[in-house]
Structures are given as C-alpha cells and as structure tokens.
Amino acid sequence: MDYHELMIIGTGGRGVLLIGRLLLEAGINKYKHALFFPNYAPAMRGGESECTVVLSNNYINSPVMFNPYFALAMTSSSLQLIEDRIKSGGSLILDGSVISDEIKRNDIKTYRIPATEKAVELGGNQAANMVLLGAYLECTKAISLNFVEDALDRRLQEESKKPILTLNKMALNEGAKLMANYKI
Amino acid sequence: MSDRIFVSGNNAVARGAIQAGCKYFFGYPITPQSEIPEYMSRELPKIGGVFVQSESESGSIYMVYGGGLAGERIMTSTSSPGFSLMAEGISYLAETEIPAVIVNVMRMGPGIGTGGQGGQTDYLQVTKGCGHGGYRAIVLAPASCQEIFDLMQVAFFLADKYRTPVLLVTDFILGQMDEPIELRTLEFEPLPKKDWALTGKEKRGGNRAAHIAAFFTYGGVVNYHMKQIEKYKEIKKAEVRYETYMAEDCDLLIVAYGSSARIARGAVDMGRNKGLKLGLLRPITLWPFPAEQISQLSSKVQKVLVVEDSQGQLIEDVEASIKTSVPVHLLGMWARHNTGGGGIIHPERIIEEVEKINGK
16 A cells, blocks of 8 residues: 555654654655644643644645544554544554543454553553554555664654653564554 | 754744845744744854844834945844834934845734734735835735745845845745755846945945935935826736645645645535535745736636635735636634634634635
C-alpha cells in the first residue's frame, strides 16, 4: 500500500505528537510525501491532544480528515472522540492497560495493546506511546522499525539520553511483538 | 531523498526569508507564529544579521520601515491582533514606497481572538488595505510548506520590484503542520539598483538623501495617486497567481485559498470518487485577485461553492468576479466539526455541503 492515514489521540504530555512526528521523519525514507498536523493548542498537558499523519507517494491534499482509516487512542476520553469517526473497514489500536471501554463498532478491527503495562515492565510508563507505535507499524507495515530507530538516534544523541533511547527502542520492538502475537 | 528536510509552515517562512537574502527581522511574539521569531533570533546572528524583539508590534513595523529605507531586505511576522497594530506603519510603507515583507499567520478574530486555533478572518483586512489611505499591497496566500518557502522568495522579489509592502498570509493549520521541503533558490529577473535608499555618509560613498515618495514627490497629491494607480494596474496585469485542480470539466467549482484550499482539494478527490464532478480554483495572490479566471471558469459550471474558515469574506470578491447568474454558495466557519478549540472544516463536511446543494 502506498497510502497511510492515521489519527493519534490521547492526553497531552504522553507523547501523542512525538510519535506522530517520528512516524513522519521515518516515513520519508519510503514515501515521496508526508504530512503531520498537530491539533493540540488549547490542550497541552492534560487536555485532549491529537495529530494526523499521512504518508503517500502522491501529493497529499488535505492535511486533516474527519474519518481516518486508522486511529490510535491512548485514553478513554479520547477514544470517545474518535470511535464513531473511524472509516468503516478501518482499524483502531488502543492502550488496553488504561482503556476498558467496550467498543460498539463492529465494522472496524480493534486491537487492545497493553501499552502502559508493557512500558512499566520495561522501565517507564512514558514509553507507552512507543509500544503503540510499534504495534501500529507491525499491523500496517507502513515502514520498517529501523527507520523509526534511526529517527530516535538522531533525536537522542547525547550520552545522558542513552537510557531513554534504549527504553524507547525496546518499547517500539515490544509493541511490534505484542501485535505480531495478537489474537482477535 | 536526503536533500529534503522537515519543517513546519512557520519554519518555512523563516527559512524562505533567509534564502531570499533577508538578514533583518523585527518582531514581537504572538501565537500561532512565534516559531518564526524564535528561528530568526537563533539563526540571523549566525549570518551577520540582526534580530530585535521590539516592545510591541507598532514598534516592529517602524523598525522594518527604517531598515527598508536603508535598502535592506527586511521583514516582520505576526498574527491577527498584532497585524492590526502594524496597520498604521504598513500604510506609511505604502505611501513612501518602501519594500518590506510582512507575514500574518492568522488566528480567529476579531479582537484578541483565539491563538490556539485556525481561522481565516483577516481576508478583508489584508486585501482591502489594512491601514488608512486606500493603498494596495500584494497579498500572497500559500497552501503548503514548500509553497510558503518559495513564495517568501517571491515576496521579497515583488517588494523590491514594485517598491511596495508585500503581505504573506497563512494560518494555524499551515503554520503548525510539518511537511518535507526542498531548500531551493528561485531565480528572478534582475532588479534595479536601490538608488533611493539611505546608505550612509556621502564621503564614504553612501547616500544621505532619501528619494522616497510622498505627496509632493510626483508633483502634488493627485499626481502622486495617479502614479500609484498606474503601479497597481501594472501589478494587476502581471502578478495574478492562481492554481486550478480538476477544473476543466467540473460541474461545481470550489473557490478557496490557503489551508481551506488544501482541504477542498481533498474534497475534490473524494467527490470525484463518488461521481461528483468537482473542481477547484485557488487564488494564490489574494490581491491582485484572479477575477478574470474565476469569471471564465464560473461561466462553464452550474454552481460555485466558496469555502473559507471565516464568516464570508472571500465570497465578496468571488461574487464581484462572476458576470453570470450562476449560484454562489458559501461554506464558512460554521462548518467546523466542533464549536470549541480545534474546530476544523474537514473535506468530508465539504462533500456533505455539495450533496446538500445538489439536492436543492
């Protein structure tokens, strides 16, 4: 597939925008066009935060979409904002550690990934976003995990950032494993 | 693909300006454009330039005036309320024919407005002469990060060519979104020497007397205005820019600019997939306005739909351009998906409107 659209939605401060931006930086290795739009402004740190990412080999028209094909939800309140909007036949990945809501849609695929739990197990709950990103990439094969690891390397070059870099990479790979072994 | 870098629209403004040879920036922070002064404050000193954070936008525009008078490529950027504060100074720039580039990253107004969300509510202000005196300024409205980068170079060229302030307008969506851009230098025709500029002491080969325009320069008030009118005619003839998309065989023509045009382009594709023959005309220059092109295209379609994230401002120019009785519909800010912060007009909503119009 040469087109991917994704909406990531969650609470400000948990890295919603970061994984969107990373996906963009990594995506350009494979796609001719890429676009990232963060719509967060009144909502940083604690409010609802969302972003859209589009990867495509054709010129990307709209930077925003009401009905995304793929959504990634990090909290229960953000899930409520996005559940009805996902395109029929689309997919949803949610953080199963913190979201227990029942999904009413039966025309979309839902994956409950215990992202926060896995991140805590690896050393820090702040890496839950990376677990979800890993799961997304395993599910869609939009780009290889290596490109995201390269993007992380470029961002976290200082010696002092080594532990957080290692944690993020582990979380990314564990997320992909969780998806690979996922049974609907 | 390593020759491309990722930038936000705001970052593209700053990089485009530096690419055009702009070394002087005077401004004041205001959301959602603060990334522009942030970048300039970091980068300009490295290339021997100057960044000054002024005491207010009224201050920045007069610093721009002074720098422009010295013949340098010079700019400022702001958002809607700050742009209003600059209006007086822009009028002075226009009167004295000082080239300068002013960027307005619009936010929803009027008044203090909303820093954290989109809006295109300054259309009338930027196109109809925001300051006093009925002057005209060229207004550029890009719709992607690459186009922002390129049009910043065009803006400086046009400012120097016509000795006029040039305005470039974007908004929250364009300012905050990230896209890859190619850092390319555009080629332009040679420009005349700025023999009117104040360049220092005559003993050192400079120029102390400014040959700038004012009401007495061209022989009285009327002659001054006749000269300006001639210049505006020339600009209207030579500088209209626009883009069409799938407009050759469309039944319904959408007219939109900036971020709304980008979203409308998405709607055109969505509509075509559903069998709706939609097309798009996007004015790139808001002044001079592509009136003739809209007039021509609108005579071949059954309906026109103006999409703008405001109360209905662009539609005034669209209606004035159309010579036939083709119905002109408007989809404005009420089409946002929520009424609070972060409300956006989505392409899906445009399709809904088209279907509603067609059902009538």
